Amino acid sequence: MSSSQSLRQHALVWAFAALLILQAVWSTRLANESALESSPGSAPGIWALRLASLDEPALAGYATSLYLQGFDAQAGALLSLRLADAAAICQWLERAYEINPRSGYALMLAAFDYAKPAHMHDEAAKADPAARGEPAAAPRLLDLVERAFLDDPARHWRWLAHASYVARYGLHDDERALRYARLLQQAPLAAAIPRWARELDSFVLNRPDAGQAQSALLGGLAFGTQGIEAKEIDRLAARLANPGASSGAGPGSQLTK
């Protein structure tokens, strides 16, 4: 290679290095400027999800749930449901369930993670004149769990049990809590619902306080349920050990930005 060609080669390498550094600086600048999204936006329609996923309902359902689950943890900060769009969250969870009704993932998020923060959001909205008139999010989430249970009791009884606890001790809606307990009690034997869940009213709902009720419920879910995964048991056990705070491993956290 002649000296001029060699110089040209060196100049090109330096130019490449300079542009790479410029790209890195540009990307860092854009990341610092990004603001937290306060709403996950409207959920896509069922048909749009089916077409986008090439008619793979399991993939579409889980991807939708994981998107919503990750929405809370943006840029390392945990977003309070009070800042988020509760109606959109309900819509996303309903969509995730509708496209993949065999899975209980969306129901877990609804009953275990979002129902209580949604109730706090509803209470705050009552005091806010601008937000009055918004439909309550917590009952909508629990209705989703109830509908899913009625469609397939064998798959979704766990989340109805949790929904019953949330209705009693979170929403203070005893009528709803007892209705769910009755549904569990009257479910067909083929649903293979464990005894503690069929006797939910005495096992959980009639506990003297919310803490004992939660211990009974989470203990039943973690250790009295066949086929439960180790990761889920760890999560339930962490919630048992520290019932007031967020488990830190899931959405619907009470921490603000």
Next chain:
Amino acid sequence: MKVASLTAVDAASAHSVASRSLLAARHRALRTIARDTIREALRGRWFWLVASATLLVSGAAVFARSLALTETHAVTLAFAAPLARLAGVLIVVLTTVASVVREKNDGTLLLALAAPVSRASWLAGKALGFALLAAATALLLALPVLATASPGAALAWTLSFVLELILIATVSLAIARVLGQIASAVSATIAFYVLGRLLHVVLLLGERAQNYSNLESLAPVARLLRIVVPRLDLFTRTDWLLDGAPTWASLGEVAAQTLLFALLALVAAIIDLRRAHLG
């Protein structure tokens, strides 16, 4: 009389020997062309492409599994299976189309047909080679699924995946043969695949929309598509892995559809090649 009958018998047996020799020669030619097709793909880094795709699919599935708070097994399969399927189709389409178009453009096809092998035999040999490559692609990409799902369901899913990629390989060969350009052939094959996967959803949407929109004029087109395009949505279903293996009847339908449409595509390619002016 006796000499005449002996001569007739000798002629018949000579004819039979000649036929068997011709058949053996054709089989040898088929195997040689198929082997060369596979060698060309290996030279083109096919193995590393499939291995990389398998790693990516596994990585995506493991990532999704790590995010999941429950149903981790189902989440792994729900991500691994469709992504493996998509990756397999893309690799088979790109490999097949690139090979066919390159052979056409750099004159290798003319050289190959100068040998004493018919155009139909040459195409059949290429189809065999691409089919074997497609099967190997499916088996490698199915590894994450085979490692995760229950054995019966995983084997059924993998078998269907192999058949699906063989069908796509033959269709890619035919389309590349007809269109002769990489970009248009790849686009057309991908469009065919997406249509095969989604036609039933689109038709359902169309039926529902007929109550409030004027789509009656499209009904004949829809009917034609329904009878011509294979039902790829019935192939390699993820719910076999989540809910239990399919019946033998379902797998039999998949195999029958693959055989039928692959033969259809191959015959179309042969018709195109026989009428093409290659000078």
